[in-house]
Amino acid sequence: MKKVLALFLVSILMLTACSSGSNKDTSDKGKDTKEVTVWAWDPNFNIKAMNLAKEAYKSENPDVNIKVIEHAQDDIIQKLNTSLSSGTTKGLPNIVLIEDYRAQSFLKAYPDMFHELTSSFKAADFAQYKIAPTSLDGKNYGLPFDTGVTGLYVRTDYLEKAGYKVADLQNMDWNKYIEVGKKVKEATGKSMLTQDPKDLGLIRMMIQTSGSWYLKNDGVTPDIAGNAALKDAFQTYKAILDADLVKPVSDWGQFVAGFNSGDVATVPTGNWITPSIKAEASQAGKWAVLPMPKQSGIANSVNASNLGGSSWYVLNIDGKEKAADFLGKTFGSNADFYQTLNKEMGAIGTYKPASEGEAYKAADDFFGGQKVVSDFAAWTEKIPQVNYGMHTYAIEDILAVSMQDYLKGKDLDKVLEDAQKQAEEQIK
Amino acid sequence: MITAKENHTQALQKVNSGRKTRLKNNVIGWSFVIIAAVMIFLFYFYPMVQALILSFQTGVGANLTFTGIDNYTRLFKDPTFLTTVKNTVIYLIIQVPVMILLALFLSVLLNNKTLKFKGFFRTAIFLPCVTSLVAYSVIFKYLFGQDGIINMMLMKISLISEPIQWLTDPFWAKIAIIIAITWRWTGYNMIFYLSALQNVDESIYEAARIDGASPIQQFFKITIPMLKPIILFTSITSTIGTLQLFDEVMNITKGGPGNATMTISQYIYNLSFKYTPDFGYAATVSYAIVIMIVIFSIIQFKAAGDNNE
Numbered sequence: 001m002k003k004v005l006a007l008f009l010v011s012i013l014m015l016t017a018c019s020s021g022s023n024k025d026t027s028d029k030g031k032d033t034k035e036v037t038v039w040a041w042d043p044n045f046n047i048k049a050m051n052l053a054k055e056a057y058k059s060e061n062p063d064v065n066i067k068v069i070e071h072a073q074d075d076i077i078q079k080l081n082t083s084l085s086s087g088t089t090k091g092l093p094n095i096v097l098i099e100d101y102r103a104q105s106f107l108k109a110y111p112d113m114f115h116e117l118t119s120s121f122k123a124a125d126f127a128q129y130k131i132a133p134t135s136l137d138g139k140n141y142g143l144p145f146d147t148g149v150t151g152l153y154v155r156t157d158y159l160e161k162a163g164y165k166v167a168d169l170q171n172m173d174w175n176k177y178i179e180v181g182k183k184v185k186e187a188t189g190k191s192m193l194t195q196d197p198k199d200l201g202l203i204r205m206m207i208q209t210s211g212s213w214y215l216k217n218d219g220v221t222p223d224i225a226g227n228a229a230l231k232d233a234f235q236t237y238k239a240i241l242d243a244d245l246v247k248p249v250s251d252w253g254q255f256v257a258g259f260n261s262g263d264v265a266t267v268p269t270g271n272w273i274t275p276s277i278k279a280e281a282s283q284a285g286k287w288a289v290l291p292m293p294k295q296s297g298i299a300n301s302v303n304a305s306n307l308g309g310s311s312w313y314v315l316n317i318d319g320k321e322k323a324a325d326f327l328g329k330t331f332g333s334n335a336d337f338y339q340t341l342n343k344e345m346g347a348i349g350t351y352k353p354a355s356e357g358e359a360y361k362a363a364d365d366f367f368g369g370q371k372v373v374s375d376f377a378a379w380t381e382k383i384p385q386v387n388y389g390m391h392t393y394a395i396e397d398i399l400a401v402s403m404q405d406y407l408k409g410k411d412l413d414k415v416l417e418d419a420q421k422q423a424e425e426q427i428k
Numbered sequence: 429m430i431t432a433k434e435n436h437t438q439a440l441q442k443v444n445s446g447r448k449t450r451l452k453n454n455v456i457g458w459s460f461v462i463i464a465a466v467m468i469f470l471f472y473f474y475p476m477v478q479a480l481i482l483s484f485q486t487g488v489g490a491n492l493t494f495t496g497i498d499n500y501t502r503l504f505k506d507p508t509f510l511t512t513v514k515n516t517v518i519y520l521i522i523q524v525p526v527m528i529l530l531a532l533f534l535s536v537l538l539n540n541k542t543l544k545f546k547g548f549f550r551t552a553i554f555l556p557c558v559t560s561l562v563a564y565s566v567i568f569k570y571l572f573g574q575d576g577i578i579n580m581m582l583m584k585i586s587l588i589s590e591p592i593q594w595l596t597d598p599f600w601a602k603i604a605i606i607i608a609i610t611w612r613w614t615g616y617n618m619i620f621y622l623s624a625l626q627n628v629d630e631s632i633y634e635a636a637r638i639d640g641a642s643p644i645q646q647f648f649k650i651t652i653p654m655l656k657p658i659i660l661f662t663s664i665t666s667t668i669g670t671l672q673l674f675d676e677v678m679n680i681t682k683g684g685p686g687n688a689t690m691t692i693s694q695y696i697y698n699l700s701f702k703y704t705p706d707f708g709y710a711a712t713v714s715y716a717i718v719i720m721i722v723i724f725s726i727i728q729f730k731a732a733g734d735n736n737e
Contacts, residue, residue: 074701081705085490105704109489197596198684248574250595250681390488394703397508397687404598404686422507427704 035065036323037093041073044275045146046097046310048345053330056337060329064322069093077102084110092315094323098142099310100133101392104219106313107136108390114141115314120324121332127350129385134311141313143327144350146272148309149380150205151289152177153259153267153277155190156368162187166288171303173296174206174236177266181245184265192245193266194258200396200403201307205268206233209294210301211384214396214423219389222423224399225416232297234406234416241407268292270307271376274346277366284366291379304382309350348376391427398422483711488704499712509713511687512695513720515602519691520670520724523606528663531614535621536651550622554615561612565679568608569595572680598688601681605689608676613669617662624658625651660732667724671717692717 040046047070054066071079076096083092084106098106107114118140123131126144134142156166162183169180181192195202207213212229215222224230240246247263249255258264260280267273277287291303312331314323330337331349338354341347354360355377363369402419406412483499485492503509537543538550556564571578572594579591594604628651636646652659674693677683683690683698690698692713699710 078701081489081701085705085707087490105488109491109705111491113490196684197686198682248593248596250573250684251569254573390704393698397683397698397703400684401508401511401686404688425502425505426508 034063034319034322035067036095036319036326038066038068038095038097039071039076039079039093040068040097041071041076043070045272045345045347049145049341049347052340052344053326053337056334056340057326057330061326064326066326073099080106084113089113089315089317092317094315094317094319095327096313096315097145097310098313099308100130100148101308101388103133103142103311103313104136104388105390107141113316115316115320115324117141117143117314117324117327120328125333125352127352127380127383129306129383130309130311130350132385133388142311143313143331144311145331146309147348147350147376147380148270148272148306149348149376149383150268150270150292150305150307151376151379152292153269153273154288154290155262155265155283155286156288157286158184158188158190158265166290169290171291172293173301174240174293175296177293178236178239178243178245181240181265182243185243185245188265190262191247191264192240193247193264193268194249194255195241195246196249196251196255197404198250198400200399202268203230203233203237203399203403204392204396205292205305205307206236206295208305208384208386209292209303210298211386213386213388214392214399215387215389217387219387220391220427222391222395222420222427224395224423225413225420227416229295229298229301231412231416232295234403234412236295237403238407270309271348272308274372278346285368287367288370289367289372289375291375300384302382302384304379304384306383342373346373348373348380350380352381391423394427395419395423398426479711479714482708483715485708486706487708488706492708495708499709502709503712503716508687508690508695509692509716512690512692513716515687515689516671516673516691518602519606519609519673520667523609524663524666524670526606527610527614527617527666528659530610531617531662532621532652532655532659534614535618535625536647538618538622539625554619556612556614557616559612561675562679564612565608565676568604568611568676569680572604595681596685598685601685601689605676605680608680609670609673612676613666617666620658620662621655624655628654656732660728663732664725664728667728668721671721671724 038050040050047068050068054068057064057066076098080092080096083089116139121140121143123135123140127147130144130147131140134140134144154166154169159166159169159180162180164180164183169176172180177192184190184192207227207229210229210232212223212227214224214230247258249258256276256279259267259277260283262283267277277283292305294301294303312327314320314327331351335351335354335357338349338351339357339359341349342354342357342359348360355374360373360377361371362373364372398419402415405418406415482492484494484496486495486499487493534553538546538553543549570576573579574591574593574596576594578594579588582588583591592600594600632650632654633646636650641649672693673691674697677689677691677694678697681689683694696710696713699706699713
């Protein structure tokens with residue numbers, strides 16, 4: 001029995017020896033090189049932008065090696081959650097991209113794990129609606145990156161068949177949109193838009209035009225029952241479905257195929273869809289971008305909203321100063337860099353001084369000569385600031401069920417009350 | 429007396445040396461087992477205990493505090509959890525019996541001595557099990573899409589006049605998931621039955637035939653009783669598999685529309701990674717699955733295992 005015990009102890013010792021040995025290796029490597037690692041998703045957008053930033057920074061600081069690694073967004077979230085909650089920062093990058101809707105939950109769930117960036121850039125230089133989600137207790141933790149400013153992409157040829165001109169449809173509300181949609185359907189047989197019943201992006205865009213969100217301004221109290229904007233959005237959503245304007249889809253690929261194949265007349269979404277719209281070169285000149293429709297029943301609703309968008313965060317680990325310096329000197333203050341970003345890949349940042357630049361004023365022939373970028377930049381400044389808080393996706397999953405109930409005929413007030421109760425129960 | 433004493437010491441020595449070799453054998457035996465045992469303990473039982481402790485805590489991310497059994501009482505008031513349990517049980521009570529019967533049926537067909545191209549059919553039916561869960565899920569998503577090949581086929585042969593909303597309608601989405609998992613796992617269970625059937629003595633069937641038993645009687649009176657332990661085994665593993673169902677739902681419908689197809693495992697994933705992380709409650713939901721698996725397994729043992737013991 002003693003021998004068994006001894007063997008047991010030896011094997012445990014060996015195991016621990018193995019693990020401590022490998023730990024030493026990785027920490028040594030980290031100290032030797034001046035390496036800043038970055039995690040982001042989407043090679044056509046975020047990764048590309050980061051690589052451009054890397055080039056811009058390299059000319060002045062050749063000794064810092066920046067390594068950009070692509071992971072899917074879901075993978076980044078999982079890796080951050082598992083590592084940070086177990087209290088280890090080994091294997092994590094210096095800089096990470098986080099979606100604005102999720103930022104607060106990371107900042108609050110893992111205090112002290114993110115490096116404060118307040119002194120690395122001037123918050124006043126950025127679009128105001130980006131500041132609330134990226135900061136906590138008055139301190140800035142995220143450097144605002146892309147804007148999710150929304151527009152209503154429309155097929156001008158379909159609208160003309162239905163007897164509408166783009167000029168007539170500026171700053172419309174959703175009632176008008178439905179009216180147009182019915183005519184378009186009559187004239188062309190095309191649906192107005194695609195919708196994925198699992199994704200309430202449309203609802204989110206609608207309520208943000210009215211400065212409202214799923215949560216109250218404190219970022220934790222659910223604001224569902226008695227939220228006039230949300231109620232109106234639900235009614236509009238149902239009206240759009242009832243008018244038979246929707247072609248249902250169930251994933252991103254089908255969504256993109258919907259407009260690339262010419263099956264839908266409009267795409268209400270964030271400006272980051274521009275590259276995908278332009279991907280179908282045969283439709284050049286047939287598109288235009290209108291301001292987002294506003295909510296009809298809500299007084300303070302404006303024709304500007306946001307969908308998605310993300311920001312850069314620095315983790316509180318070795319190399320954080322270098323990482324913060326890199327971000328501050330590129331995304332944080334370099335207006336020329338934003339011109340390059342725009343020219344090379346059509347990205348629109350949220351850095352206000354950049355909108356003075358030449359690239360932002362260029363006309364785009366794909367959109368019939370419309371100055372799309374400067375339009376988006378102008379709408380960006382009109383986006384009402386809301387506090388996304390910590391629970392966007394948790395509440396959205398509850399509301400997705402509520403929506404199904406409502407569409408099946410349940411009373412709307414009751415639906416929203418139930419959702420409020422469930423949300424309060426879930427997010428304590 | 430002397431010889432007796434000598435005998436006694438000799439015997440004692442024998443016993444001693446016997447003990448030594450036995451001890452030696454034991455040590456060698458244990459040293460083979462110990463590594464696996466330590467690994468299992470470290471990576472299996474230790475995390476299980478930690479998860480149990482975690483399930484009594486609540487909080488956001490790393491800020492966890494003990495709350496006693498709050499998480500467990502929350503389970504029963506959480507409509508999303510109850511819906512996921514309902515969905516999972518629906519998959520279970522419809523999909524598992526259908527699959528087991530189908531697998532039995534196929535294995536009996538394939539065991540037929542006169543069947544040609546046996547190897548081809550066996551491979552064809554077993555092949556789905558080799559494909560990756562994600563890969564086949566993605567393909568099923570496209571098959572069942574609004575403009576997918578299934579809808580096109582049904583419309584071409586005029587069975588339906590407009591496309592079925594396979595993935596966006598609560599009822600049809602469940603059907604799509606059930607079809608997908610049945611396709612993926614039937615072959616896997618069939619292999620078990622096939623190997624068990626090959627161990628059934630042919631003379632039993634011969635005797636039955638001589639006594640005038642019809643093929644159907646042979647199936648119910650001989651095949652099924654002979655396969656009973658295997659049927660029990662496959663139904664338990666299938667039950668466990670269905671209770672842990674994740675990949676298919678995640679990839680085909682993402683749990684939608686609403687949460688009409690969401691499974692318990694996907695809810696655990698959402699609680700940990702999609703929403704603001706609440707690992708404590710997620711661990712509680714995991715333990716709910718453990719308890720359910722134990723209960724279902726006991727029921728199946730009781731229902732099927734009575735004359736095996």
